[in-house]
Amino acid sequence: xxxxxxxxxxxxxxxxxxxxSEFVTLRKRxxxxxxxxxxHSEKTPSFSVSPSKGVxxxxxxxxxxxxxxxxxxxxxLSYYEALKWLAHKYNIxxxxxxxxxxxKHAQSIRESMFVVNEYARDYxxxxxxxxxxxxxxxxxxxxxxxxxxxxITKFQLGYCLKGYRPExxxxxxxxxARDDGSLRDRFWxxxxxxxxxxxxxxxxxxxxxxxxxxxxxxxxxxPESEIYHKSNELYGIYFAKQSxxxxxxxxxxxxxxxxxxxxxxxxxxxxxxSGTSLTPGQxxxxxxxxxxxxxxxxxxxxxxxxxxxxIDMLLEEGMNIKVVLLPDGDDPDSFARKxxxxxxxxxxxxxxxxxxxxxxNLLLDDAGNDPIKRAGLITxxxxxxxxxxxxxxxxxxxxxCSQLLQVEEKLLIAEVGKLKEVQLEKEYKAxxxxxxxxxxxxxx
Ligand code: ZN
Numbered sequence: 264x265x266x267x268x269x270x271x272x273x274x275x276x277x278x279x280x281x282x283x284s285e286f287v288t289l290r291k292r293x294x295x296x297x298x299x300x301x302x303h304s305e306k307t308p309s310f311s312v313s314p315s316k317g318v319x320x321x322x323x324x325x326x327x328x329x330x331x332x333x334x335x336x337x338x339x340l341s342y343y344e345a346l347k348w349l350a351h352k353y354n355i356x357x358x359x360x361x362x363x364x365x366x367k368h369a370q371s372i373r374e375s376m377f378v379v380n381e382y383a384r385d386y387x388x389x390x391x392x393x394x395x396x397x398x399x400x401x402x403x404x405x406x407x408x409x410x411x412x413x414x415i416t417k418f419q420l421g422y423c424l425k426g427y428r429p430e431x432x433x434x435x436x437x438x439x440a441r442d443d444g445s446l447r448d449r450f451w452x453x454x455x456x457x458x459x460x461x462x463x464x465x466x467x468x469x470x471x472x473x474x475x476x477x478x479x480x481x482x483x484x485x486p487e488s489e490i491y492h493k494s495n496e497l498y499g500i501y502f503a504k505q506s507x508x509x510x511x512x513x514x515x516x517x518x519x520x521x522x523x524x525x526x527x528x529x530x531x532x533x534x535x536x537s538g539t540s541l542t543p544g545q546x547x548x549x550x551x552x553x554x555x556x557x558x559x560x561x562x563x564x565x566x567x568x569x570x571x572x573x574i575d576m577l578l579e580e581g582m583n584i585k586v587v588l589l590p591d592g593d594d595p596d597s598f599a600r601k602x603x604x605x606x607x608x609x610x611x612x613x614x615x616x617x618x619x620x621x622x623x624n625l626l627l628d629d630a631g632n633d634p635i636k637r638a639g640l641i642t643x644x645x646x647x648x649x650x651x652x653x654x655x656x657x658x659x660x661x662x663x664c665s666q667l668l669q670v671e672e673k674l675l676i677a678e679v680g681k682l683k684e685v686q687l688e689k690e691y692k693a694x695x696x697x698x699x700x701x702x703x704x705x706x707x
Contacts, residue, residue: 265346265357273346276353277330280314286337301337302326304509339461339504339552369489376435376490380457380465383437387421387455387468397422401454404473408520409600414527417502421455423448423470436467436485449483456519458485459501461548466491469498469519469537484537494542497549498522498535506531507552514595515541515549515558521595529604533595540573546580557585557615561594567625574618579650584618587611619647619660623667641668645675649682
């Protein structure tokens, strides 16, 4: 919490032209300033800043507001974080509310863990660059992958040697205890990919093994901890958020190297679910920045089918989902190494397919003329359509799928209606239960 007096001081000190200029090149026009809007792509400036009123506004996309709103939007921060950002810029000391002992304790554990992770990140980076093994094993691997120096630095990649043991290592998962009580390095002999939160803090690491004969898992990741909840993090979101807002689209891929290679080729609005299927927390994280997701697939049909259910959750959130199938033998990583951003984008534009259409065609191919399989497929597609919140979008899909599946529209409408009813019933029951519990709690 920041007290009102401090907020007033921050607002007095912060000059809108000064703050916006950190991110946008402004030109004076009359009493105002104009520049290219940082929130959407444009060629002629429609972003206007009024120093007298202390506000900015884009006349094309409508985004803007006072200094705090601008920082919140541009840096994707909360109101409180934006105030702290401004306080830092203007050297204003922020006095925060006293924490309770319990809060202090929790905070000090979390802070220590972040400190350990940051220390470890710097250490891994340093080993990669200055230790013989880091150079010959780790750096050689990254070079083979074609990663440029600036990209290795940007993503804070590193290498882990054996023998590293300060405190908190077990808690953060950098080490684990064996049955006899001795500690083992989790990431020994692996190249290191730090996992960043939305605000750029290191919460976890992914380590990739380099020995080809190794009998261990190809990737190991930090376990869950006080600061790392896997289901709430997306790899690359810290580096992608601004570009996602600007492009109003997020590319979804599977692995660390997919994200990094796409960045290197110039496509920055990309995040990875890190091999697991999407969780509601991850979906909300993307939804904060855009409504539009494009999932990039390699040709692995088993993998695609396994991911279909996760995508239904995106539909449920009311997001627009497209799918791109990469050419046979390519994944997002290898394709990025062969193509620059313009060509990559051109391929995506030419091959982007709506998700429901993609899923319908995929399952149709599978079912062939088998009537039982076809019936199952219709049920499956109907389920996907029924979770879409918008009734108009649902009816558009019903129309299209009736043609693709050669099933009467009326029948699909009836089936979607049935499922919708079941869903509403469930929601109604959940609400009733919540009410009853609230009443009970109030009565006690
Ligand atoms: Zn704009």
